[in-house]
Amino acid sequence: MxxxxxxxxxxxxxxxxxxxxxxxxxxxxxxxxxxxxxxxxxxxDGGDLDSRWSELLDEPHSRVALIGGTLFVLQQFAGINAVLYFSSLTFKDAGITNGALASLYVGLTNLAGALGALYLVDRQGRQKLIIGSYVGMAISMFLVVYAISFPIDEELRNNLSILGTILYMLTYAIGSGPVTGLIIPELSSSRTRGKIMSFSFSVHWVCNFLVGLFFLELTEKFGVAPVYGSFGAVSAFAAIFSYYFLVETKGRSLEEIEMSLNPNFAKRD
Structure with missing residues (x-):
């Protein structure tokens, strides 16, 4: 006793x-x-060390893994690395031949986006920030496509191309970039969080490699405008996906998040 x-x-x-x-x-x-x-x-829940990879096939873990993998697929195929790579040529066409100055513009844009994300992420919420980010990225890409495709004044075309590129990088840095990596672990239970993050980041690097491998080949074959147009279309689809499939995590408990992902959660014994 x-x-x-x-x-x-x-x-x-x-x-x-x-x-x-x-x-x-x-x-x-x-x-x-x-x-x-x-x-x-x-x-x-339980501990991550006790979980098995096969548990990612069960609800709600399968839904979180699907959301995480899809978010990173969309993030990479929205073209961030390609746009960063091509930005130097965009600046050069506009008369900014100084590589250091072009890099400064890119760095300041990313810094402004990061500061904006810090300010907005706990005020507007993760879901709204990602949706707004992808809408901004889509508009930016279509602006660049318009500048490249339509017969307008050369100076105006160059200015619109730079504006679209800067706006794209800014809106990416505010939402799609940082919040994607933030919301996935918040959606995951502690039992499978490590495995879901491993799966999601594996998808990220595979897609990153594929975009880097085929971007130049696609631009040479189809031209910059169609490729950038596809980035805009992917960004628009990402906004729609985030609206319908993401759940907000700001200010919510673990149980509330899991119940949003799986209504049967509360009924389990």
Whole structure:
């Protein structure tokens, strides 16, 4: 009996400590609700080391893996690396022959986007930021396509090309770039988070390699405008995908996120 009492004491003490911390942080009224959420998540979760790769085929892990892989496919085939590569030629055509100056423009644009992401990510939410980012990227690409394809004044064409390129990189840096890597682990349960992230980043690097391998060949065969137009189309599709398949994670508990991904979560024993 003495041994049994000692084995239960640490657990009870930790539970009481947890209740005290929650009460101090959020108030006494939130204690029971928060403890129930933690216990529910722990009951249905487990540790990443105990999970198997085959569990990614089960709901809701399969949905999160699908979302993560698809987001990285769309991110890469929206053309960020290709646009960065081609930006030096865009600046050169506009008369900016100084490579260091062109790199400075790109660096300042990325810095501005990163600062914008820091400010907006917890104010607007992950889903809205990704959707807005891809809409901006699509508009930017179609602006460049318009500048290249239609017979307009050369100076105006060059200025529109630079504007579209800078706007594309800015909107990417605000949402699609950083938030994609942020929202996937937030959607994942602790049990499969490591494996889902490994799968998602594997997809990322494969797509990165494919875009780098075929971009120049495609531009030589079809021209810059059709390739950039396809980047714009992928960006538009990514915005639609994010609207229908992503769930917001800002300010939500682990249980609320998992219930959004799988309505049967609360019914599991």
């Amino acid at each position: 003495a041994f049994g009492s000692r084995s239960r004491a640490p657990h009870a003490g930790k539970l009481n400590d947890a209740k005290q911390i929650i009460s101090n942080l959020w108030g006494p009224s939130e204690v029971e609700k928060s403890i129930e959420e933690f216990q529910s998540v722990l009951k249905n």
